[in-house]
Structures are given as structure tokens and as C-alpha cells.
Amino acid sequence: MDLDQKSTRTLNYFVPQMVTISKSGILQLSVLVLFILGGFYALYIQIVDGHIVTGMRDNVVWGLYIANFIFFIGISYAGALISGILHLLRVEWRHPIIRIAEIITIISTIIGPAYILLCMGRLDRLHHLALYGRIQSPIIWDVLAISTYLIGSIIFLYLATIRDLAALRDYPFKSKWRHTLYKFFAVNFNGNSKQNRYLERGLDIMSAIIIPLAVLVHSVLAWIFGMTLRPGWHSTIFAPYFVVAAVFSGTGVLIIALWVFRKYYHLESYITKIHFNYLGIILMILGALYAYFTFSEYLTSWYGSETWEMEVLYKLFDPNGYWWWFFFAAIVGVVVPILVILIPQFRSINSITAVSVIAVFALWVKRYLIIIPTLETPLLPLQDMRPEYIHYTPTAIEWLLTFAGVAMFCFLFFLFSKFLPIVSVVKGEEGTNYAELRKTVMQRIIKRT
Amino acid sequence: MENKEKKQSRRKFFFKTATAALGTIGAVGIVTQSCKEPVEEGETVSLLSPDGTLVEVDKANISMAKMPAQVKEARAGIPNKKFVMVIDLARCRNARKCVTNCQKMHDLEPGDEWIKVFLMQDSNDTAPYWFPKPCFHCNQPPCVKVCPVGATYKRTDGLVLVDNERCIGCKFCMTACPYSSRVFQWKDPVHESQADHDYSPETSVPHQVGTVGKCDFCPDMARMGKLPTCVTGCPNGVIFFGDKNEDIVTNGTESFRFSELVYERAGYHFMAELGTEPNVYYLPPVDRLFDYETGFKTLTSEQKEFYEKSIVKKH
Numbered sequence: 041m042d043l044d045q046k047s048t049r050t051l052n053y054f055v056p057q058m059v060t061i062s063k064s065g066i067l068q069l070s071v072l073v074l075f076i077l078g079g080f081y082a083l084y085i086q087i088v089d090g091h092i093v094t095g096m097r098d099n100v101v102w103g104l105y106i107a108n109f110i111f112f113i114g115i116s117y118a119g120a121l122i123s124g125i126l127h128l129l130r131v132e133w134r135h136p137i138i139r140i141a142e143i144i145t146i147i148s149t150i151i152g153p154a155y156i157l158l159c160m161g162r163l164d165r166l167h168h169l170a171l172y173g174r175i176q177s178p179i180i181w182d183v184l185a186i187s188t189y190l191i192g193s194i195i196f197l198y199l200a201t202i203r204d205l206a207a208l209r210d211y212p213f214k215s216k217w218r219h220t221l222y223k224f225f226a227v228n229f230n231g232n233s234k235q236n237r238y239l240e241r242g243l244d245i246m247s248a249i250i251i252p253l254a255v256l257v258h259s260v261l262a263w264i265f266g267m268t269l270r271p272g273w274h275s276t277i278f279a280p281y282f283v284v285a286a287v288f289s290g291t292g293v294l295i296i297a298l299w300v301f302r303k304y305y306h307l308e309s310y311i312t313k314i315h316f317n318y319l320g321i322i323l324m325i326l327g328a329l330y331a332y333f334t335f336s337e338y339l340t341s342w343y344g345s346e347t348w349e350m351e352v353l354y355k356l357f358d359p360n361g362y363w364w365w366f367f368f369a370a371i372v373g374v375v376v377p378i379l380v381i382l383i384p385q386f387r388s389i390n391s392i393t394a395v396s397v398i399a400v401f402a403l404w405v406k407r408y409l410i411i412i413p414t415l416e417t418p419l420l421p422l423q424d425m426r427p428e429y430i431h432y433t434p435t436a437i438e439w440l441l442t443f444a445g446v447a448m449f450c451f452l453f454f455l456f457s458k459f460l461p462i463v464s465v466v467k468g469e470e471g472t473n474y475a476e477l478r479k480t481v482m483q484r485i486i487k488r489t
Numbered sequence: 490m491e492n493k494e495k496k497q498s499r500r501k502f503f504f505k506t507a508t509a510a511l512g513t514i515g516a517v518g519i520v521t522q523s524c525k526e527p528v529e530e531g532e533t534v535s536l537l538s539p540d541g542t543l544v545e546v547d548k549a550n551i552s553m554a555k556m557p558a559q560v561k562e563a564r565a566g567i568p569n570k571k572f573v574m575v576i577d578l579a580r581c582r583n584a585r586k587c588v589t590n591c592q593k594m595h596d597l598e599p600g601d602e603w604i605k606v607f608l609m610q611d612s613n614d615t616a617p618y619w620f621p622k623p624c625f626h627c628n629q630p631p632c633v634k635v636c637p638v639g640a641t642y643k644r645t646d647g648l649v650l651v652d653n654e655r656c657i658g659c660k661f662c663m664t665a666c667p668y669s670s671r672v673f674q675w676k677d678p679v680h681e682s683q684a685d686h687d688y689s690p691e692t693s694v695p696h697q698v699g700t701v702g703k704c705d706f707c708p709d710m711a712r713m714g715k716l717p718t719c720v721t722g723c724p725n726g727v728i729f730f731g732d733k734n735e736d737i738v739t740n741g742t743e744s745f746r747f748s749e750l751v752y753e754r755a756g757y758h759f760m761a762e763l764g765t766e767p768n769v770y771y772l773p774p775v776d777r778l779f780d781y782e783t784g785f786k787t788l789t790s791e792q793k794e795f796y797e798k799s800i801v802k803k804h
């Protein structure tokens with residue numbers, strides 16, 4: 041495949057990083073592997089001893105695992121919505137960030153559902169979902185939606201990577217297996233106009249499909265909670281609320297990932313302040329939207345003052361209860377990012393990344409606060425003498441598996457960056473395509489007249 | 490005028506006592522039939538015991554082995570029945586015999602209760618009362634709706650049961666149940682008396698780790714013509730169990746027409762506004778037999794303090 045000068049330069053820049061690994065890189069990798077092994081150890085204990093090793097009990101039957109599940113599915117929005125929308129709008133600055141966004145999507149869509157499996161009492165009966173599945177259950181909706189979403193995201197990423205795979209196939213790598221691998225995945229792409237046209241059309245279709253699919257996935261997820269008769273859950277606002285929270289956290293993770301790769305692979309010339317600024321503004325708008333939903337949700341239940349709703353609210357606003365967490369998740373995590381990005385003097389690459397970190401943490405805490413206080417507030421009085429049945433405290437096993445998930449996320453990201461350039465190398469020609477199309481059409485019209 | 494009223498009430502009284510008496514005879518009949526004394530016949534038969542030894546047994550003592558209902562039967566339900574429970578809150582004094590009997594029958598750990606007794610108070614101005622709460626076996630069960638594999642299901646006789654052999658342990662039913670009726674098996678169960686039983690959703694034992702259990706209205710007892718163990722265990726006859734189709738409920742010693750009982754004593758559904766249509770009816774705690782404080786007698790001072798603290802909501 042013929043490459044233009046700029047693409048060749050990019051490729052030459054990335055290939056050495058893909059085939060070599062520094063000493064500090066090995067050290068970082070082994071730390072990640074250590075965390076992942078810790079997770080496997082925790083999983084082993086949980087399987088052998090049963091779920092008694094977790095902090096979950098009969099009232100709080102879902103704990104950290106489900107909070108992590110929502111969190112990871114939430115950040116998967118980065119790729120789906122951001123790259124999908126930016127692609128359809130033909131936004132020029134998307135090229136250096138779109139690959140990272142899509143990889144975030146796929147990795148988190150793999151890790152997220154793993155937490156559901158951890159929360160299941162009988163992992164050995166997973167096949168019962170296929171044998172006895174009932175479409176009436178929101179869990180089945182979730183299984184169908186997430187698997188469709190994952191497949192769709194993989195296709196989307198693959199289509200967006202074919203050009204790079206073809207370029208890599210033609211690159212003189214020393215190792216033969218790399219050559220075979222890229223040759224297999226490049227499926228004889230050589231960049232002629234026909235292939236390009238089909239590829240562009242495929243990308244357009246996929247990004248149009250992936251956007252509603254992503255909205256659906258998080259709505260279904262919200263409905264798992266919204267469909268139950270529980271205070272704090274049984275709310276019609278839940279699906280859009282979850283969707284907005286998800287895009288908010290997804291954008292935050294995308295900014296953090298950009299910052300890390302920019303530092304790690306020295307991509308200062310590819311990922312610039314413009315990207316951080318634009319993504320920061322998107323983050324700010326989403327933050328405002330999320331704040332609006334939060335306010336609306338809690339104002340409605342407070343003003344209505346139903347007994348059960350009030351019990352959850354009192355827990356959230358009780359300084360001895362969840363107040364400080366709630367304060368961080370619903371107020372600090374939203375106001376600080378909005379203020380910092382709103383005022384141009386505060387806006388810098390580092391400050392935008394810092395507020396993204398705050399926002400992402402706040403959103404994780406918010407997921408925790410959605411699940412635990414509600415489950416700690418059943419409709420009947422909690423008259424149980426066993427304190428662990430009244431108040432949920434996550435155990436070391438649950439924390440180990442949580443950290444293992446985060447480590448797995450970084451580890452898979454690292455693996456991806458060894459097989460593919462983290463920034464897309466070969467640009468499509470969709471921008472010129474449309475201009476040329478318009479030109480030819482105009483010429484025809486002129487000829488006729 | 491006065492006379493007429495008297496006559497009417499006398500007639501009413503007669504009918505009431507007559508139905509109660511008839512019901513009692515019926516209930517006693519059920520109980521006596523099921524516990525006939527075996528008669529010694531003198532003839533013996535040789536039988537092979539499960540551990541391989543040959544034993545001699547008197548012919549009269551031989552009966553068919555108790556087989557729990559097969560899964561197919563247990564999913565369908567007992568034909569022509571519609572089980573219903575009525576709980577008379579005026580009689581409860583927190584003796585907790587329903588709880589302990591149930592735990593014994595179903596091999597439950599000390600803290601795990603399929604029937605719970607709550608101390609409730611509707612408002613600060615009204616008196617607290619004890620509130621026994623089994624599974625309500627709702628006609629619109631939220632737990633059945635959300636189960637992804639149909640492990641918990643509704644039967645024709647009104648019961649909501651759990652098939653522990655199908656349950657995947659997602660615990661969605663536990664979050665969906667608004668009445669906290671479900672109990673998870675968090676660790677490997679300790680098998681005791683029932684360990685040699687084959688599992689059936691009707692007996693609910695032996696338990697299996699990582700699955701959900703709950704009150705099953707003892708359908709295995711119903712098949713033998715017996716009452717659930719919480720009903721027979723209660724010293725105050727708080728819990729009435731029966732069949733809606735036959736329109737009769739009994740606590741073992743007294744029987745009532747179900748429709749008349751709930752009609753005349755203002756029977757109600759707990760949290761009817763949730764739309765779950767429970768099959769458990771409550772009779773309000775009026776004209777109580779016991780002061781609620783008698784219920785503290787069976788408790789330790791620590792438990793008592795705990796109950797008193799948790800009862801009144803301090804907002």
C-alpha cells in the first residue's frame with residue numbers, strides 16, 4: 041500500500057515502540073501482572089469458600105462488583121459515543137484520539153461483565169442462561185445488549201484499523217509472525233478507491249449503529265435497578281441518567297488515557313492541547329448535564345418525601361452516613377471539572393487531566409452510592425442482630441478483585457499498544473471525498489446548462 | 490326491635506360456632522389420619538438396607554418410602570388447590586416458635602429466618618405490635634418476573650418456589666422482592682437431619698451453596714395432609730393456613746371460613762400498594778391477647794434494646 045509522507049513518518053515513529061520494551065516497562069508490566077494474579081487468588085478463595093468471603097449479605101446482595109460493573113460499562117462509552125459521533129460529524133481533530141477511545145470501549149466492555157460473573161453465586165451454571173433464559177428478565181436484556189455492543193465495537197475498531205494493518209503488513213518487520221498476523225488481518229487491503237469507498241461506507245454504518253447501541257446498553261443496565269420496587273432505584277429518570285453519567289466518565293477516562301500515552305510514548309506532536317481543550321469542553325457540557333439529572337432526581341424524591349425515599353436520602357445526607365462520599369460524588373466531582381474547564385485561565389493539559397481524574401473517581405463513588413445505600417434500606421425494618429447484615433463493608437477479596445480489574449484494563453491497553461500504533465497512522469480520505477463528489481456533481485450541472 | 494337484633498346476633502353466633510366446630514372436626518380428622526398408630530402383625534420380612542446388611546422388619550411397619558415430589562410435579566403444583574395464609578396479629582406475642590420450627594425443618598443456620606418476626610409501629614401514637622412475616626407467595630411476584638433462568642416460579646396452587654438446581658445465584662430476585670423474604674446460601678450448607686433427602690423444590694433441602702432459599706409454605710407437608718410447621722408450632726394459633734378453593738383456613742385447633750374471616754376481621758394485605766397481590770392476609774392487631782412487651786420476655790436485654798432502637802424511625 042502506498043503511504044504518503046506523513047503516514048510513513050508516523051509509522052516509522054511507532055514501530056520501534058511496538059517491538060521493543062524498556063526495562064521500566066517490564067517493571068511496570070510485572071506490577072500489573074502481580075495485581076492480576078492477586079485477583080485470581082481472590083477469585084480462587086471466593087470459589088472455594090463461597091460468597092461468605094465477600095462483604096455481601098442478605099440485604100446488600102450486590103456490592104463492589106456491581107459498582108465496578110456499571111463503572112466499566114460506563115467508561116466504554118468513550119469509544120462508542122465519542123468516536124462514533126466525531127466520525128459521523130467528520131471532525132478533523134479526532135484522528136489522533138479515536139483509536140485510544142475505541143480500545144477503551146472494547147477493553148472495558150470485556151472487563152465490566154466479568155464483574156457480573158464474580159457476583160454470581162453459581163458460576164458453574166452459567167450455561168443455564170442459554171438453556172433456560174427468559175426474555176422477561178432484564179438480566180437477559182443485559183446479556184443480549186452487551187454482547188451485541190461488544191461485537192459491534194470490535195467490528196468498528198477493526199474497520200477503523202484496516203488501513204493501519206495494511207501499512208504494517210507492508211512494513212519490513214524482522215519477526216515473521218508479525219508479518220503473518222498483519223497479513224491475515226489486513227485482508228488484502230491495498231487502498232484502491234473501491235476498497236476505500238466500501239470501507240468508508242462500512243465505517244459510517246457502524247458508527248451509526250454503535251451510537252444507539254451504546255445508549256441501549258446503558259439504559260438496559262439502568263433498568264436492572266429501575267425495574268425493582270426499591271427506594272432510590274425505582275425511578276423513570278434512571279436510564280437517561282445512567283447514559284449521561286456513562287458518557288461523562290467515559291470522556292474523563294479518555295482524557296486520562298490520552299495524557300498517559302502522550303507522556304509514555306512521547307506523542308506531544310500528535311496529541312496536542314487542542315485535543316485536551318475540545319475534550320475538556322465536551323466533559324464540561326456532560327458534567328453540567330449530569331449535574332442537572334442529579335439535581336432533578338434528588339429534588340423530586342426529597343420534595344415528594346415518600347417515607348422510603350426519605351430514608352435513603354437521610355443516609356446520603358447524614359454526616360455519619362454517606363454524606364462526605366455523596367458530597368464528593370455529586371458536588372465536588374461535577375463542580376470542580378466544570379469550573380476549571382469553564383475559566384480559560386485554568387485550562388491546561390495537566391489541569392484538564394486532573395479534573396478528569398476527579399470526575400472519574402467521583403463517578404465510581406456515585407455508582408457505589410447508587411447501589412449500597414438503597415440495598416441497606418429495605419422496605420421492612422432492618423431487625424437483624426448481625427451487624428454485617430445491616431451495614432455493608434467490602435472485604436479484602438472484593439478490593440483485590442477490583443484492583444485486578446483496573447490492572448487488567450491497563451495490561452490489555454499495553455498489549456494493544458504492542459500490536460497496533462496507539463494513534464491511527466493512515467488517514468482516510470472521507471474529507472476530500474465529499475468535496476470531490478460535490479465538485480463533480482457541480483461540473484455535471486454546469487455542463488448540462 | 491331489640492329482640493330482633495338479639496335474635497339475629499344469636500343466629501349469627503350459632504352459625505359461627507357451627508362452622509368453627511365443623512372446621513375443627515375436619516382439621517382434627519386430617520391430623521389423626523396422618524398419624525395412625527402402627528399395629529404389630531407378628532410377620533416379618535427380610536429387607537436389604539442401604540448399607541448392604543439384611544434386616545428383618547415387621548410387616549406392619551413397612552410403608553412406602555417418602556419420595557419428595559419430582560421436579561416436574563414440583564413445578565406444576567398440587568391440583569385444585571389455592572393455598573392461602575391468614576396471620577392474626579392480635580394473637581402474636583413473639584414466642585418465635587414459628588421461626589425456630591421453620592429453621593429446624595429446613596436446616597437453617599441460626600440467623601437465617603424464612604419466617605421473620607418484626608416489631609412494627611405504624612405511627613408514634615399507635616401501639617407497637619409483633620409482625621410474623623413469611624414469604625407472601627404473591628400472585629404478581631416481582632421475584633419471578635426478574636429471574637433470568639426461571640429458577641423461581643409460580644405454580645397453579647399459588648406457591649412461589651425456588652429450584653435450587655437451576656438457580657444461578659445472581660440475587661436479582663433478592664433485590665426485586667420488596668418484602669425481604671429471600672435468604673442466600675453464602676457458604677457450604679451444614680447438612681443435618683435432612684441430608685439424606687433427595688432435593689426437591691418442595692422440601693427446599695438440602696441447601697446448595699450460592700443459591701437462594703425462602704419460605705415455601707411447606708408443600709411437602711400439604712401433600713401429606715399436614716399443616717406447615719410454623720402453623721403447628723405456634724402456641725397461640727396466630728397463623729392460619731388453608732385452601733382458598735375450599736374456603737377454609739385452620740391453625741390446627743380452630744378453623745374458619747377464609748372469606749368470612751378476612752371479611753369480618755378486616756383482613757388486609759401488607760403494602761398492598763406495591764401491586765404484588767400477596768396470598769398472605771393479616772388481621773389487624775385489635776383487641777390483643779397480649780401486650781407487645783410480653784414479646785420481650787423471650788429476648789435477651791441486648792436483643793430488647795436492639796428492637797426498641799430499630800422500631801421507631803427517628804426522622
